[in-house]
């Protein structure tokens with residue numbers, strides 16, 4: 112299950128030059144400011160207005176953020192990351208705008224550039240600060256609104272913009288398209304692992320992601336093994352296989368909408384009862400929590416993160432795994448978007464226990480898990496390397512305090528960041544994908560998970 116480090120370094124080499132491919136939007140500064148403000152006016156409704164009115168500057172969120180704690184730099188305090196939104200709200204949207212116009216200055220292009228570093232480089236929208244904030248302010252939500260505002264102003268950082276533009280125009284990510292999926296499946300077939308592709312009807316539409324195709328073939332192979340073993344009616348579709356959504360990450364609404372609708376419409380066309388999202392942290396909320404809004408009505412199928420699906424199978428006694436870990440000490444890293452944001456906390460742990468692991472929790476785990484520092488698109492923004500290292504140092508200490516022989520996760524982006532962190536800073540313990548681990552230890556044919564779920 113070890114990743115080929117030569118391929119990994121080639122992948123990093125590609126990422127290092129992403130920014131050169133970005134198409135720049137040429138606009139006068141005043142126009143950029145106006146475009147950014149347009150989004151704040153559209154998006155700040157009652158909920159975000161309440162958040163912007165509620166901050167009492169207590170500073171407690173400073174201790175929650177891995178970038179603030181890791182660097183010690185007060186600039187990265189979460190409350191500062193919604194300062195731009197607050198200024199526009201106070202001057203132009205809130206009930207006391209007539210007063211704030213007298214005492215607050217108009218935002219400028221310099222303010223947009225300062226916000227760019229705060230909301231793209233130093234926030235993984237992990238949501239940890241919201242748990243610590245006595246007012247429960249959804250900082251990640253305000254950061255996302257600010258990302259959308261900057262995207263509308265043509266101010267997405269180049270590296271991230273290049274990937275978002277590629278997905279928007281060609282539908283591929285890092286050059287990986289349907290042809291890559293087909294070839295990857297042919298390679299698996301040559302090893303005796305057949306996967307259905309483009310079935311016209313299927314109960315389960317299974318997604319994969321670019322990192323599974325290019326780097327983490329063990330995740331792809333194990334997913335195929337799992338669904339074949341379950342004996343359910345499933346398929347990949349070459350028109351909708353990609354779980355990653357760089358429009359969602361970059362704040363580009365149109366690219367997000369297109370990528371999400373592609374999956375939804377394909378799932379509807381084949382009559383899928385469920386869509387299975389691969390080990391890609393943001394892919395899950397992008398479809399599960401935002402999909403229905405973009406579709407304009409409730410989704411006519413269930414959406415499961417694969418770690419959630421595996422856990423449900425285990426909890427319902429429908430997935431037999433050998434206990435091959437045999438007391439091996441393991442710890443589980445919760446991907447923020449699947450764990451804290453979506454509540455998938457018990458399911459992956461049930462799988463690890465079923466495998467016979469001696470599960471040792473990090474001091475901060477579950478809802479309070481520290482982000483690894485590479486999510487929300489930061490992994491592709493090259494200038495964030497020092498910030499990511501500072502954040503990973505916290506994670507490394509948490510992992511090593513458990514003395515685990517393996518750290519298991521269910522997010523390809525976290526896995527990328529962990530491998531890079533280990534490569535540069537060292538880390539005791541093997542870095543392992545949950546689904547890959549399951550694929551190694553399936554023991555017998557099981558029945559499908561019961562359809563439907565309480566919402």
Ligand code: SF4
Pocket residue numbers: 175176177178188189192233234235236237238239240241250251254482
């Ligand atoms: S959402 Fe996470 S990364 Fe962003 S400010 Fe809050 S704690 Fe920091």
Ligand code: SF4
Pocket residue numbers: 165166167168169170171172173189190243244245246247248
């Ligand atoms: S903890 Fe909440 S109220 Fe306090 S400064 Fe941070 S965002 Fe504002």
